[in-house]
Structure formats: C-alpha cells, structure tokens
Amino acid sequence: MKRNTAIFLVLCLIWGMTWIGIKAGIATVPPLMFAGTRFAVAGLLILGAARLRGAALPRVAKRNWPRLFFVTLFMIPLCYAPLFWGMRYVDSGTAAVLELSLTPVALLAFALLLGDERYDGQRLFAILLGVVGLGILFGPEAFAGWAHPDEKGRAIQLLAMAAVASAAVIYAWGSVLARPLLEVYSSDFIAGFTTLFGGAFLILVSLVVEPGAAAALTGDWGWQAWAGWLFLVLFGSFIGYTLFMRLLHDIGASRAGAFAFVSPVIAVLLGIFTYGEEVSLIDVTGMAVMLCAAFLALRERKQGERTSLPAQQLVLAPRAH
Template sequence: MTVEARKTKSGPLPWIALITVWFVWGSTYLGIGAAVETIPPMLMAGVRFLVAGLIVLAVVGPKHATGANRPTARHLRSTVIIGALLLVGGNGLLSVGQTDLDSGTAAIIVGTVPIWMVLVDLVATKARVTGGTIAALVLGTAGVAVLVGGPGSGIDVGAAVIVLVASVFWAVGSVYARTAPLPAHPLVSTSLEMIAGGVLLLVVGVASGELSRLDPGAISTRSLVGLLWLIFAGAVVGFSAYIYANATLPGDVVATYAYVNPVVAVVLGVLIGHEVVGANLLLGGGLIVGAVVAVVSGRAVRRVVLRARARRGT
C-alpha cells in the first residue's frame, strides 16, 4: 500500500489511536522502570515485543495476512528494518537507559523525538534548514543540557546519552516507516515489526551477556507487573495505536504525543513511583517541550499554507 493510500483514512479511529498513544505511552516509562529493576533490559524488551507481536498477529493474521494480503518479501524486509530501528535501537536502548534514570527524566529526553524527526526529514529530502528549525534545535539542546547538568541535577550522564541516542533511532525508524512498503493492514505491519524487533532484542540481550545476569528466582512481583503492563497496554495497545496513527494522520499531528507523554510520565512518576521533581527537570523539561511545540506547530502552519496555495493554484 502506498503512503498516499495509507493517508486517506478518516473518521474517529485515527484520533482515538493518537489519544491512546498520548496517555498509555506516558505510563510505559514507569512500567519500564519497574520491569528493569530485576529483569535485564534487552531481554525484558525482547519478551515484551515478541509476546505482544504474536498476540496481535494471532488476532489479525488469519483475516488480513493470508491469500492476496500475504506479506511479501519486501514487506518483511521493511518490518525487520523498522523493528530494528524502533524497538532495538529505540525502545531497547531506552530500557537500558532506564536502569539508571527515573521514568520522568527518560520521558522528557525522549520528548526530543519530533526535533530529530524534522532533522532526519531535512537530511533525507535535502531541504533547506529554516531559522525556526535551528532555533527549536538550539532550545531543545539547551533543555537537555539543563536537564542533565542544571540545578539540583543528579542524573547519570551516560544513561541520559543512551536515551538520547534511543530517541534518534526512534525518529529514524518513524520517518522510514512512513514511506516503507508495508502490508495493507496496519496491525499486520505492527505485529510483524514487534515480532522482528522482539527476536532481535533477545539476540542482542544474549550476545551482550544478559542471560548470565538473569535470575528468574529474583524477579520481583513489581517487575512482573511492569512487564505485563508493557506487553498488553504498552505494546499490544499502545504500539499498535502508534503505528495506526502514524499511518493515517499527518506527521506533525502524530508528533504531539511527544509533549503529552512526558507530562503523563512525570505525574505518574511522582504519584506512583515516588520520584522527585527537581528544578532541572522543570526547567529542562520546559525548554524541551517548548522546542517540540515550536517544531510541531511550525510544520502544521506550513502544511496549511501549502494546501491553501495548492487550492489557489499558486
């Protein structure tokens, strides 16, 4: 299915999917923090996405992945690439970073994703970098700097860098997914991406020695609850909703999740995870969210102007 065909969806479902991403994904940072307390991060993420992918495929596969709808070799190649970028590079590294970061801090760093998406788009299309984009990038960079080294900060710099790199991977994967050849049904794509990503995460986990650090008897109830929440709410529901929204709504609209998620994550971290909100989190988070809002709103305005010009034939 072409990008144009995937973008013609209308009705309430894409918006319901986006709202689900706003709030469900905001909660997953707390779930990751709990799960990686006693489960090695890459293995945890691998189990999470492999199980979730198999569940989704079992539901939608019999009807939407057989016969004429059977995924082609090109489709499978795309799902492996997306799974590697989004789930191994993106979520896997996020899980590693959260072994040493609070959920709210990690969520705010991941909030830079829309900025990276704009830069990836610019590199891919070789478009001119606008002053507004440069200003937003500077503002977002300043926000990360304040978050990591601002007043009252006790943040692990290495962990913060890992999460920042994860954000870049997620941005690259999201941009690639918008033009990649994929199965006609978004949830078939979702399931295959999660299965591919889950397998790759398990391979990376084993290769990095995580299996030797896994002690099934030491896994806490809190970590198990976190893992179950990540499988069913975060992956089956949340990731499926994200892929659907990303395939059916404009990119600048989908990107709004990036400044809703951190707010949800910080609030839940304080209320449930008993995390402390310091001045660096408020100041740095405010700068990052401001930069994201500037990027998203700027792209939305440009889209409206271009459509108006197209209607006028100019």
C-alpha cells in the same frame, strides 16, 4: 483530525505510564530479556488479533523485504538495546533530556532528508520549543547527574549518554523508513511483524550478553515485575505501538513524534499522584512549554497546504535506505 487527536492523546497517556512497568521489571529481570519477551509476545498478540478480525497476513513483495528488515532492526533491537544499557549509567533526568528531545528533532530531520515531508517553519519552531521545555523540566536533574558522575567515571558516562542519544536517532530513522510500508501494508501487520521479530532478536542478544538471562526464562520474576510486563505487553506495545504506527501513516513522523512532549508531563503528574513527588514552579513552567509545543506541532495547517508528500510518491520513492 479529531480521530487522530484522540489516538494521539491515548498514545501519550499510555506511553506516559509505561515508566512504571519498566521500572518494576528491570529491577529484577535483565533489561534486554524483559524488553525482548515483552515485544515478542505483543507481536504475536497483534498479529493474532488481526487474524481473528479476518485480516489475512499479506505477502510481502520482494522489493519491500530490505526496508521491512531495517525498520524492524531500527525500531526495536537497535533502539532498546542501547537505551536500556545507557540508562544503567546515567540518571533519569539526563536520559529524558537526551532521548525525548532528540526523538522529535530526529523524526523531522529524517522526514526531510528522506523526502517524507516538506519543510515547515511552524513545526520546526514547535519542536525547538518542546526541547526548551524538556530542558526546563529535566535540566536540573540532568546537570546534577553530570556534575557528580558515579564511580565508573566520566568515560563510561559519556558512552552511556551517547547510547541513549543513539536510541532516539535510530528509532526516528526507523519510523520514517516505515512510512512507505504503511501505505502498502496495514499498521497492524507492520506493528506485529516488527515487535515479534525485533523482540525475538532482543531475546537472543540477551541470552548471549546478559548474566542471568537464561535463568530469567523460568519466569521467577515476582508479581511486581509480572504486573509491569503485562501492562507493557497489553498497553505499551499491543495498543500503544499499533496506535503510533497509525499516526505515522495518517499525520506523518514529525507530528506523531510530538508525543515526546506530552508523555513526560503525564509521567511527572503520575509521580505526583502515585508517589507524592513534589513539583516546583520551574517544573510547571517546563510542562506548560512542552504542552504548547505539542499543540503547535499538531495544529492543522490551512486548507491546501501540505507537509507530507502524496502517498503515491511515498510508495514509489526510489530510496531503499
């Protein structure tokens, strides 16, 4: 458990810092192209590093290809494409409330629906508590953005909010679908495969729908965007995504999803120390509630109690969603 706790905290620290790299990148690079190249290169690095450690690429069984395909599609293209598009039309507070609150809720819901975990009242309470904390921390900004829509009007804003929300739900679905694969294949292989091919798919989509995507391939981004891209490749994906896959395998989707209550706290603290942003008593209250929720979600159950199904049942489960 101590090892998983350390991995969880490192993941939260890394993913709490990724907003800096994303902000620097999408300021000058089409968002889907920026995300696609990040993931594709990270996938190559993950698989290459595994090969250097002596791990051969496994032969994927024919029955597992459909699940691997959908996990790749859900966790990368169908998550990040609507997320980046939606964030163009809603403010950061609204996006944070929608994505970060829905991610752990959806992770638990899919884990229960797909038979990956059993009902746990303590974990459900922790997730609901975390959602309340997110509302306290980001609610005022989200309400301000809703009260004063931009010139594109209420309809486009509603559509953008739906896109951000869908990204969280689709990512959660993909995460739970990945769990049986992680019982058969290494977390490095699953992380490398999904990021490599998911990123390649995003690049293709970007070339079709994003103005300036082809020109962006020349690499004339500016040093700030390149620095952000490099951080996201090495830390956000190469290290962070692999750690998340390991947590999915070891502690289950709903507990791993508690990162959504810790990473925003780190992001807010970074904003304070990096940009001198002010923090109010309400902000502190929201962050404290979210950290309490993460603690409850991760707390070990009494000996003999389990919320995850046995590994054999996961592998042999007849579901092929």
